[in-house]
Amino acid sequence: MGCGDYTEEFVGGEGRGRTAEAVAEEVLDDLLVGAEGTHIRAGIIGEIGCSHSWSEQERIAMEVAVAAQKKTGATISVHPGRHPHAPFEIARFIREAGGRPDRTIMAHVERTLPDLDSLLEFAETGCVVEFDFSGSSPLITLFRISTSRTTANA
Numbered sequence: 001m002g003c004g005d006y007t008e009e010f011v012g013g014e015g016r017g018r019t020a021e022a023v024a025e026e027v028l029d030d031l032l033v034g035a036e037g038t039h040i041r042a043g044i045i046g047e048i049g050c051s052h053s054w055s056e057q058e059r060i061a062m063e064v065a066v067a068a069q070k071k072t073g074a075t076i077s078v079h080p081g082r083h084p085h086a087p088f089e090i091a092r093f094i095r096e097a098g099g100r101p102d103r104t105i106m107a108h109v110e111r112t113l114p115d116l117d118s119l120l121e122f123a124e125t126g127c128v129v130e131f132d133f134s135g136s137s138p139l140i141t142l143f144r145i146s147t148s149r150t151t152a153n154a
């Protein structure tokens with residue numbers, strides 16, 4: 001089970017306008033005590049949702065996620081906005097906030113990064129690269145690019 005906020009559009013009315021302190025209290029409670037009055041604790045922070053560009057509420061969600069990671073060591077899973085720059089901006093934000101790229105999963109890379117060079121460049125951030133659109137056409141396209149490049153270099 002995860003914790004933290006998805007994209008602002010998904011969080012909706014009652015989730016909007018919460019302070020960082022209120023979001024942090026909920027996330028830390030989910031990680032350390034239990035979700036919604038139970039003793040069932042979240043094992044991961046996320047999927048934290050980021051649009052492109054980030055809304056203020058989404059920026060708060062990422063700040064809270066990094067702070068919670070620093071406090072607990074938990075892994076963060078991130079849903080990046082659909083712009084090819086989004087994963088890079090998020091990785092930079094996490095690094096500059098003192099978070100751990102090696103404990104950060106960037107989801108949906110095959111729909112977000114346009115080609116193999118971008119994917120390899122993103123891998124240099126140290127974040128975990130998650131291919132999770134198995135069977136969908138972007139992954140197949142990436143595989144084809146990769147295969148043709150390997151063949152061309154052989």
Ligand SMILES: [Zn+2]
Pocket residue numbers: 047078079080107108
């Ligand atoms: Zn997602």
